Amino acid sequence: MENAIRILHRDEHVVVVAKPAGMLVHRGMGASRDETFLLQAVRDLVGAFLYPVHRLDRPTEGVVLFALDSASARVLQESWQTGSVRKTYRAIVRGWLAEPEGVRDEALDSPDNGALQEARTRWKVLEQTTVPWPCGPHPGLRLSLLELEPLTGRWHQLRRHAARMGHPIAGDTTHGDRHVNHLLRDRLGWWRLHLEATTLLVPHPTTGEILRLESAPAGEGAIDELWKALRACAG
Numbered sequence: 001m002e003n004a005i006r007i008l009h010r011d012e013h014v015v016v017v018a019k020p021a022g023m024l025v026h027r028g029m030g031a032s033r034d035e036t037f038l039l040q041a042v043r044d045l046v047g048a049f050l051y052p053v054h055r056l057d058r059p060t061e062g063v064v065l066f067a068l069d070s071a072s073a074r075v076l077q078e079s080w081q082t083g084s085v086r087k088t089y090r091a092i093v094r095g096w097l098a099e100p101e102g103v104r105d106e107a108l109d110s111p112d113n114g115a116l117q118e119a120r121t122r123w124k125v126l127e128q129t130t131v132p133w134p135c136g137p138h139p140g141l142r143l144s145l146l147e148l149e150p151l152t153g154r155w156h157q158l159r160r161h162a163a164r165m166g167h168p169i170a171g172d173t174t175h176g177d178r179h180v181n182h183l184l185r186d187r188l189g190w191w192r193l194h195l196e197a198t199t200l201l202v203p204h205p206t207t208g209e210i211l212r213l214e215s216a217p218a219g220e221g222a223i224d225e226l227w228k229a230l231r232a233c234a235g
Helices: 038-046 070-081 157-164 178-188 222-234
Strands: 006-010 014-019 061-067 086-094 101-105 120-131 141-150 195-203 210-214
Touching (some): 014 210, 086 157, 141 222
Antiparallel strands (some): 014 061, 101 120
């Protein structure tokens, strides 16, 4: 695994970790027989039974929370269902957005039955740069560093909304731009999704106090490091 699992917070009711990219939270579609899942890895790490509360896609890294007892799991799941939880992500996307921030309000189809579901994503431009590498018909590669906040929770919501805005997330092999993906692989050896769940704000299941959980100190996360490398290439 590219990065070791890091424990970000633990008390008698919850444990929060930073999930490495490429790891499934628990067994699901596409899982191989012999691979290790985050649920079992963290269980072995802390020596306790865990209750999954939410998940991240396999290629996405960042903050994941588990409950340590069933009562806490129920309370936390209710917090997710009532919209009491806030999650923010950072992503590197193709191109420069015309506006500094906004909300993408576009229904997305369900992978289960194709039905359209309400989906809203808040986005904000943090920085922009141009790397002097020809990409497709363009003489340089324009990239933006975004903060993304899903206001609903749909399958591949951030990745699909970014792609439909015309600014796919770099490294996204399902919804992304293959020219950008191949360029980053060939120039820098990167072949991964440039998306990180950086911050989770959630009411504690027993005290109600808001826990602010971050995958890394500000400016030191995996996406921040990738962005610094791109800025260095831009000169």
